[in-house]
Amino acid sequence: MEAFEQKLYLELRKSRTELMMQLSNSKGSPLVKPLIEEELRDINSAIEKLENGTFGRCEISGELLPHELLQMVPTLKTVEDCGKLEHYLCKPLF
Structure with missing residues (x-):
């Protein structure tokens, strides 16, 4: 991974952790939960692409x-x- 991708990979992993914490919060809004889940899917997809070398295509x-x-x-x-x-x-x- 080049420097840009490495930095992005770390930022995406941090965002994933933060979103997972929000989802585990029982006081979170049920209206926002589907949006967080969708963003989490997108972040997981980007992380997977970075790991397998297909990011940016x-x-x-x-x-x-x-x-x-x-x-x-x-x-x-x-x-x-x-x-x-x-x-x-x-x-x-x-």
């Missing part, structure tokens, strides 16, 4: 995803997701 086409977007949203899965995200950015990335 579109799950459909295999194309490389923009590094700049992965730095902001490491749980991106497809080129289509990138297009949706770019729609909400105020400044162009490239």
